[in-house]
Amino acid sequence: MSAPVAQTIDLCKDYRVGPSVVHALADASVTIDSGESVAVMGPSGSGKTTFMNLLGCLDTPTSGRYLFEGTEVSSLGPDQLAIVRNQRIGFVFQSFNLLPRITALDNVALPLAYGRYRRSERRRIAAAALEEVGLAERMNHTPVQLSGGQQQRVAIARALVGDPSIILADEPTGALDTRTGIEIMNLLQQLNARGITIVLVTHEPEIARFARRVIHFRDGHIQSDESQEALGAMSQAPPDAADTADAVRALG
Amino acid sequence: MSGIDLVLAALQSLRANIMRSILTALGMIIGVAAVITMVAIGAGAQAGIQSVIDSIGANMLIVSPASSRSRGAAQGAGTRQSLTWADANSIGAQIQGVEAVAPSVRKTVQIIFGNANWRATAEGVTQEYFTARGWEIGTGRGFEEFEVTGGGKVAVLGATVAENLFPGQSPVGEVVRIDRVPFEVVGTLKAKGQSSFGQDQDDVLFVPLKAAQQRLVGQSTPDAVQTIYVLAKTPALVSVVEREIEEMLRDRHGIAPGDSDDFRIRNISEIFEARAESSRVMALLLAAVASVSLLVGGIGIMNIMLVSVTERTREIGVRMAVGARRRDVLAQFLIEALALSLIGGAIGIALGVVSSQITAGLADWPLRLDSSAIVLAFGFSAAVGIFFGYYPARKAARLDPIEALRYE
Structure with a gap:
């Protein structure tokens, strides 16, 4: 089997707050294989956000190792990390984080602009990604002209566009109502079914149930790491989730 | 990107x-x-x-005698009578690139007409002088050739002089007495206004060079002139002409190599530079x-x-x-x-x-x-x-x- 998408070994992150040192994350060893769907849970200050930042190559650890697709990335400089993020990682945020003044299409094409793609190629790939999330008809809208759920779809298309091996979603449903949140989770599940590894942070157990693996953080340590039978997987979708999936398809 | x-x-x-x-x-x-x-x-x-500068003559050279010495004491620029009309004529005749040559003598004179009198600078000039210095005849005429060489007792008045002696009337044809010598006014000049240094340029009158030399200035060398204005054809020629004038005058005046010039050449554009x-x-x-x-x-x-x-x-x-x-x-x-x-x-x-x-x-x-x-x-x-x-x-x-x- 190929190398795991992400493997952390005794990962630590300390923050210096005035004279004292806060251990935000201590000895976190996690292996995430390709195609997994993982929910990261825990109260605020538990270290889950720090863990996600490290996983997303947005931050570097104080100690420990982080192998991304078999490559040590914990000692890379900011520009090299940017390249890893650009080519291998997709981000989905709670507040969508779309650029407000440009169209959905340009937002989706943004990561490609930092890669080696021509303009025409970028537009083509971005349009395909938007189509995949069911927003083909809204690609020339700006974010303010879109609903929350649609904005998050654009964000997911943006995460998808670079053909990443992993999508990191930080409370992707936190700013959405329950129904829209479920639609978004279904979309992420579809992508997962296609083989993209999904790691999501949530504090809602119902959302965590969409993942096949749940990792609990507490006080900077991993409290538990267990597999579960995921809700709403394609074959065994409960009735309500299937309905929403149908609704999504109808919308798309 | x-x-x-x-x-x-x-x-x-x-x-x-x-x-x-x-x-x-x-x-x-x-x-x-x-x-x-x-x-x-x-x-x-x-x-x-x-x-x-161009209008007043960037190509203007002013040749004047050097200082004379009396028992070792310098007497000031222009006191020597080393320049002559003949010098001026040979500059005009022999040096290429010269547009006009205007020798002149100058004296402050008392002018009387009827009850009015005025004190101004009289310059003895040739007809060429007017073009070289940019004077234009206002009324009447300038000098004829025979008047210049023959010492004709005619005068052309500057605007200020004309105004003061002939308020509200034309002076042309009247006879004025310049230092007691009667001269007939044949013309007046258009006003030039102030010079760039604030002098009234019109407070002047002109008489033929010969007449000035004989009747007004009274000098030991009869043919002496005080200033020779030389107009080069183009500003670029000024320095060449200047050098040639110097050579020629040294030669004419018999100045041995190493001795200092008995004249000075000034370049008017220097002032304006x-x-x-x-x-x-x-x-x-x-x-x-x-x-x-x-x-x-x-x-x-x-x-x-x-x-x-x-x-x-x-x-x-x-x-x-x-x-x-x-x-x-x-x-x-x-x-x-x-x-x-x-x-x-x-x-x-x-x-x-x-x-x-x-x-x-x-x-x-x-x-x-x-x-x-x-x-x-x-x-x-x-x-x-x-x-x-x-x-x-x-x-x-x-x-x-x-x-x-x-x-x-």
């Missing part, structure tokens, strides 16, 4: 805050326009002075003051770019998260600052060109718009954009992506 992407993104973001962009660019517009106008004004003023120099300094000063406003414009750009970086912290975070490297962010903000300053610079150049045209029109100067000034202004605004845009851009590039994403 490619260059085109960066430029497009920069323009887009400037358009997003159009009012702010215009106001910021206004600083550059005013700065650049001020520099261009000031440089044009400076150059125009110089050109104006140059045209004055000093004034041109002072106007050049003035122009430099104006340009320096104007560049201060460019500097202020640059600070305005820096200010707005800093605000923009703060406002768009989250955008920077997003860009970094999706793969923008530090240099991408640096380039983005640098190009925005550059776009602001260059657009401002371009508009400023257009405005500067228009305003210097207006100024040149009002001041009646020749318009001197140096293309190098325009290129320089454009380059300068680019430099201002980079210089003042670098710090905010660097600040943006150094942001921590996590904190930038969390920024509210």
Whole structure:
């Protein structure tokens, strides 16, 4: 089997707050294989956000190792990390984080602009990604002209566009109502079914149930790491989730 | 990101805050326009002075006798009677590149007409003198050849003299007594006004050279002249003519090599070069003051770019998260600052060109718009954009992506 998408070994992150040192994350060893769907849970200050930042190559650890697709990335400089993020990682945020003044299409094409793609190629790939999330008809809208759920779809298309091996979603449903949140989770599940590894942070157990693996953080340590039978997987979708999936398809 | 992407993104973001962009660019517009106008004004003023020099004769040489010595004591310039009419004639005849030669003698005289009398400088001249010095006959006529060589007792009055002796009437045909010698007034001159040094140039009268030598000046060498005005054909020929006159006069006066000249040659443009120099300094000063406003414009750009970086912290975070490297962010903000300053610079150049045209029109100067000034202004605004845009851009590039994403 190929190398795991992400493997952390005794990962630590300390923050210096005035004279004292806060251990935000201590000895976190996690292996995430390709195609997994993982929910990261825990109260605020538990270290889950720090863990996600490290996983997303947005931050570097104080100690420990982080192998991304078999490559040590914990000692890379900011520009090299940017390249890893650009080519291998997709981000989905709670507040969508779309650029407000440009169209959905340009937002989706943004990561490609930092890669080696021509303009025409970028537009083509971005349009395909938007189509995949069911927003083909809204690609020339700006974010303010879109609903929350649609904005998050654009964000997911943006995460998808670079053909990443992993999508990191930080409370992707936190700013959405329950129904829209479920639609978004279904979309992420579809992508997962296609083989993209999904790691999501949530504090809602119902959302965590969409993942096949749940990792609990507490006080900077991993409290538990267990597999579960995921809700709403394609074959065994409960009735309500299937309905929403149908609704999504109808919308798309 | 490619260059085109960066430029497009920069323009887009400037358009997003159009009012702010215009106001910021206004600083550059005013700065650049001020520099261009000031440089044009400076150059125009110089050109104006140059045209004055040309009009009074940049190609004018003034030959006068050197100082004489009486028992070792210098008697002052022009006291020797070493220059003669014959010298003047041979300068005119033998030296190429000479347009006109005008020998003259000068004396302050008392002029009487009826009850009125006046004191003025009388100059004994040839007819050529009037053209060489730019005098125009107002009424009557100038001198005839036979009057000049034959010592005809005729006079041409300057405007001031004519006014004082003949208030409200024409002097032509009247007889005046110049130092008790009767002369017939044959003409008057058009007024020249003040000289550039404030002297009344019209307080003068002219008589034929021969007559002045014989009747008014009374000198030990009958043929002596005090000044020979030499007009070269072009300003470029002045120095050549000057050298040739010196050689010729040394030869004619039999001056041994190594002995000093018994005459002096002065170049009239030297006097005005000093004034041109002072106007050049003035122009430099104006340009320096104007560049201060460019500097202020640059600070305005820096200010707005800093605000923009703060406002768009989250955008920077997003860009970094999706793969923008530090240099991408640096380039983005640098190009925005550059776009602001260059657009401002371009508009400023257009405005500067228009305003210097207006100024040149009002001041009646020749318009001197140096293309190098325009290129320089454009380059300068680019430099201002980079210089003042670098710090905010660097600040943006150094942001921590996590904190930038969390920024509210």
